[in-house]
Amino acid sequence: MAYLFIPLIILFLFHHAVTLIPPKFQWKTMDFAWKGSERESAITNGSYVPVHNMPTGLARWKDKLFITIPRWKTGIPASLNYVYLNGTQDAPLHPYPNWQEGCLAQNGSVVSNRTVVSTFRVNVDKCDRLWVVDNGVSDMSMDVKQVTQPSVLVFNLKTDELIKKFVLDENVLRDSSVLTSIAVEIVGKNCAKSYAYITDMGSNAIIVYSMDDNDAWRVENHYFHFDPHAGVYKVGGIDFYWSDGVSSGTLSQPKKDGYCDLYLHPTSSTKQFRMSTRLLRNKDAPKEDIFNGVEIIGDRGPNSQATSCDIDPSTNVLFYTQVCKNGLGCWNLNKQFNDANTPLILSDCNLMEFPNDVKADREGNLWILSDRQSRFLYEAMDFDQVNFRVLTAPTATLIQGTACEKRSFFSRISDTMVKVR
């Protein structure tokens, strides 16, 4: 049997020769598009501490690339920012929606209902809206302050107006809540009929927000918790232990029944899960249905923890970060979920040290953010080096010749081989 696999392995190496893509943006420290002498005065008064700014999320809309910086520490001018795509490689950040409302007031409170206090990840939908889940806290790692109530904010990207703000209250939150991502489902062609699925990594839940009903509810399941077998990490030479629950979700295209599947995973897990929005959208779904409603699709194997995932609608491929492998993995939704069909397609211990977020845009491009988070949190970062990078490439190019490509020669033989075995 073994000799049969030799050509396969050669083919495998050949096809999976990891593509290197040059960074579109890269920064040693995150800096902003200050006016005049504001930068110096912001550093002097402590409202900007360059080495405290670490980005964790990204999302592209037209000529803007949104970059989010949670308020782990003090000195974060703005949590929600963007750079222009035509900018230089170290393009400066612009607070969103503007300097005035993107930053906190001098007394540390919000300036208006458009001020985002602290967000990890955001999402752009096909109705040109930006969805933000704001934790509302500052100074998370030292002396946590609840600046404002956690909420969902929806912006019209064409006008930068706030369409909606929904406060998440104690009915859906817990003391340990940490809201890390937001996936958006639009029912039919009606943009007003939208649902957001928010992952609460800190208290192991999905919070569903219905825009139409202006209501939110909490969904719990054992699979939203961390897996004790997957709590050990080593990234950038640093060992650490995380017990993080469900941290990222992404939606399939609508199925025949009109509902999508939410693909989700806890951070400290190597498994991929799926749940129909038929259950999630039903506020009164029986407990038993919710309990049985999560399906395990498969296991990605050892050291395959992911912080973030996203489905590219143009190829129907799920992309996910591979934190301990400094890389990116993928799976074509039309194929069986197994080792052969979930390849590591990018990996580079320099360019991709701690890949934190991944997003497909509406034009078939993938965007990846790497941020050396383990050094930032557990050791000193060297700010003379490049620490933060944004990589981008067309999804079709990234999966070319891999098992994630549609009906590729490779995947057909490997599927056959699996059957033969």
Ligand SMILES: *[C@@H]1O[C@H](CO)[C@@H](O)[C@H](O)[C@H]1NC(C)=O
């Ligand atoms: C610090 O300086 C910046 C830039 O001049 C200013 O926008 C900000 O309001 C100041 N913050 C405080 C807390 O004084």
Ligand SMILES: *[C@@H]1O[C@H](CO)[C@@H](O)[C@H](O)[C@H]1NC(C)=O
């Ligand atoms: C980059 O794009 C922005 C927004 O589209 C525009 O305002 C700006 O002038 C452009 N800059 C350059 C250097 O082309």
Ligand SMILES: *[C@@H]1O[C@H](CO)[C@@H](O)[C@H](O)[C@H]1NC(C)=O
């Ligand atoms: C903070 O300052 C703003 C004006 O910049 C004011 O409207 C608000 O009431 C102040 N909040 C507190 C808690 O002092």
Ligand SMILES: *[C@@H]1O[C@H](CO)[C@@H](O)[C@H](O)[C@H]1NC(C)=O
């Ligand atoms: C935001 O605040 C403005 C001014 O107070 C108000 O007119 C607007 O309705 C608010 N928007 C939302 C979506 O709450």
